[in-house]
Amino acid sequence: MMRFAYLGSGSKGNAAVIEAGKTRVLLDCGFGLRDTERRLQRLGLAPDDLAAILVTHEHDDHLGGVARLARRHQIPVWLTSGTLRAWRDATGVTTRVISPHEAFVIDDLQIQPYPVPHDAQEPCQYVFGDGAQRIGVLSDTGMATPHIRANLSACDALLIEFNHDVDMLENGPYPDSLKRRVGGERGHLSNRQAADLLASIDCSRLRHLALAHLSETNNRPELALALAAEALGCTPDWLNCAEQDAGLDWRQLS
Numbered sequence: 001m002m003r004f005a006y007l008g009s010g011s012k013g014n015a016a017v018i019e020a021g022k023t024r025v026l027l028d029c030g031f032g033l034r035d036t037e038r039r040l041q042r043l044g045l046a047p048d049d050l051a052a053i054l055v056t057h058e059h060d061d062h063l064g065g066v067a068r069l070a071r072r073h074q075i076p077v078w079l080t081s082g083t084l085r086a087w088r089d090a091t092g093v094t095t096r097v098i099s100p101h102e103a104f105v106i107d108d109l110q111i112q113p114y115p116v117p118h119d120a121q122e123p124c125q126y127v128f129g130d131g132a133q134r135i136g137v138l139s140d141t142g143m144a145t146p147h148i149r150a151n152l153s154a155c156d157a158l159l160i161e162f163n164h165d166v167d168m169l170e171n172g173p174y175p176d177s178l179k180r181r182v183g184g185e186r187g188h189l190s191n192r193q194a195a196d197l198l199a200s201i202d203c204s205r206l207r208h209l210a211l212a213h214l215s216e217t218n219n220r221p222e223l224a225l226a227l228a229a230e231a232l233g234c235t236p237d238w239l240n241c242a243e244q245d246a247g248l249d250w251r252q253l254s
């Protein structure tokens with residue numbers, strides 16, 4: 001049995017929990033220590049329930065809270081060598097360096113990392129499995145590559161970045177340089193890009209779709225949900241958005 005939840009997601013901080021059997025890992029941690037503990041508690045978890053913290057890349061909204069949580073609770077951190085090199089705060093943290101191309105196992109969880117185009121040193125994303133079912137995660141990528149599509153095809157659950165609406169970004173308050181970065185090929189997925197990705201992969205097994213990393217400035221949940229529903233040919237109430245503050249409560253794969 002697998003399930004997942006979000007502690008929170010958005011440009012101010014990201015963290016998700018993925019569970020298979022008796023194994024639970026935290027994916028990224030962009031929240032402060034007390035805040036993280038409070039958000040875990042909301043999901044019925046304590047830090048000691050976590051077998052590992054997996055990191056996607058060094059940006060603050062993903063890595064900012066990892067060091068203090070890992071040190072305080074003696075949780076090992078798994079990450080690429082590029083992310084480790086870019087991390088200024090790793091002293092006293094137990095780290096395990098992974099290749100973004102090689103699958104690995106943490107107890108009951110099978111984990112396949114895969115690289116993504118994003119403006120970080122060596123960013124990767126992950127597909128989690130238990131041998132029967134798979135949960136694919138994708139955020140912080142400027143575009144969908146064939147390799148990304150291959151990894152996310154035929155998953156039972158997908159947690160996908162719907163970062164911005166192109167028109168809201170274009171007409172919004174960000175300075176031009178930041179607009180170009182966010183909308184660029186090493187930036188973030190727009191709603192349209194994410195929907196096109198969904199429409200281009202095998203979703204025949206898909207039972208859960210969580211929309212993540214929505215910009216509070218350049219997006220609205222209903223815009224993202226509408227495009228995702230259109231891409232999958234379903235109604236929006238079947239889909240979920242992970243929110244910045246509320247996160248997303250447990251979703252269990254049947």
Ligand SMILES: [Zn+2]
Pocket residue numbers: 010011014059061062140213
């Ligand atoms: Zn991010």
Ligand SMILES: [Zn+2]
Pocket residue numbers: 057059118120140
């Ligand atoms: Zn990032």
